[in-house]
Amino acid sequence: MLRGKQTWWFENRPVIIGTGTVVGPDEGAGPLAADFDLVHAELDLNQKSWEKAERLLLEQASDFAIKNAGIRKDQVQFYIGGDLLNQLISNSFTARDLGLPYIGVFGACSTSMQSLALAAHLVNSGTAEYAMAGTCSHNCTAEKQFRYPTEYGSQKPPTAQYTVTGAGAAVVAASGSGPVITCATIGKIVDLGISDPFNMGAAMAPAAVDTIQTHFNDTGRMPADYDVIVTGDLATVGHRIAVDLFARDGVPMQDTVFSDCGLMIYDIERQKVQAGGSGCACSAVVAYGHLLKRLQRGELKRILVVATGALLSPLSYQQGETIPCIAHAVAIERGDA
């Protein structure tokens, strides 16, 4: 078998037997609302802090994933998760309440596919029969940590993105019914020198393109081998850059195949979300809620989800550093394909 250097092959065909997706009101007002397990009407979920609201999103998504998988919580051997908050507190507290062995990971918004790839690796190798991947983000926790306090009402440029309020979790199993994870390509850090925290899409686009091109090189696949190739959260600005980079390199990436979760989750024209969605939950809820349902309905046969992460640190930004970016890709096929 062609075995590329950055790509993990899952010959034993680990299966996503259940997912859970929970979102906030803005995502519930978007075009994919019907695909999520739960839509909250209140941004604060009636919690005392935004952080407690974010944690509740993840706890609920995890519960849905386990319930939809049709297994007991204690059958999940390892929980792999991360989020945008310092010290990954949404995940630490969720893992505490789940009571499961926990592997904390951080790839900013690439965390969704990073954790899914690791869960698939543990299951594929026989280390676990069931492993769960999860991630979450909240618009207001991200704004206050990375930019300005929400109460400040700071205006934003049109290149800014709107952090998705939501959480997604997936249970991966050695056998069962559901979409199959066939391989994953682990990205390298790509940093072309962008330091503007209000233009993350532009910073992340080259990392997404690098991982996708590496995926094609490693696997011998081409864009036409996928029904859908989605990046995580490049949004309008970053997506256009990625399209241009593929065109420059002569990669035949069709508009009908190549999209971005940050463009899909909101009605960009109608909703006030600047360039589009972002955040750990963006690719997680679009992939686990929307795309996997399309695979299961038979509308898609094979997809590539390329979660994109801007490893932005307010501190290193203040010290004049640029934003290192990364993207991890996971290939998922219809179970009966």
Add this chain to the structure above:
Amino acid sequence: MLRGKQTWWFENRPVIIGTGTVVGPDEGAGPLAADFDLVHAELDLNQKSWEKAERLLLEQASDFAIKNAGIRKDQVQFYIGGDLLNQLISNSFTARDLGLPYIGVFGACSTSMQSLALAAHLVNSGTAEYAMAGTCSHNCTAEKQFRYPTEYGSQKPPTAQYTVTGAGAAVVAASGSGPVITCATIGKIVDLGISDPFNMGAAMAPAAVDTIQTHFNDTGRMPADYDVIVTGDLATVGHRIAVDLFARDGVPMQDTVFSDCGLMIYDIERQKVQAGGSGCACSAVVAYGHLLKRLQRGELKRILVVATGALLSPLSYQQGETIPCIAHAVAIERGDA
């Protein structure tokens, strides 16, 4: 084979073929100084910020690990690392400069063994021929992020710990000469309600005991099966609590076997380090620098390194939350054992 639920077995015997350890002046004044690859005389490494100094420690430790492994940098297929700084900036920038596929992980001070376990898993399963694990911490970056600005000169209680300035990296290979990683036990979050960021050892001790007991249950091993069992950074207060918990549970843990890296790295009586060492680098440099050299010299045959992490968030602490803790254990044997 007895296959416990939380323990990963590495039947293909991945080997640690090279390590790198770099420390600051206080660690260089401690009893293990001769075991490190490089001791810096200046706490700031002549860098413009503490963060840049921490990053340089990790870059140097990675370079030493690759050089000591006798391989080229581009032979390392995956770099797995994390640190204490928000968004793991020391690792993001080091991974950028290394140019290697990167998996960011966060387990606070348990990151050393979390990353080593994952590297061993990738190599054991045949996914990688070479994988590198790395972590770092710096006394002044940790103090300013988690407690008070260093310039403030805040006094500390005797239960406080002294964050190790240093970095450790290890190259794991499918074959070669060096200590062998035989299994790893992934911990659960344990949180007994301690919320004092100046008493992390007490918070972490129950997590360490939980993981060690689980390791014994999963593997059928006993304390006597190890020449050394070290926790990562419980220091004086936490170590005493762990000893008491084992005694309560009737676990025959000998003083000559059971120790703590935070007690080993400094001369606690002579150096002003309060209860002892802590930080991601504490267990990394003691394990990779000191203990692996003792294995290779034939003084030890089999060790268990139990890195302990307090997933302390200043924000969740301010919101009244307690400190979730975790510990991950990795068993390492002499290569010819």
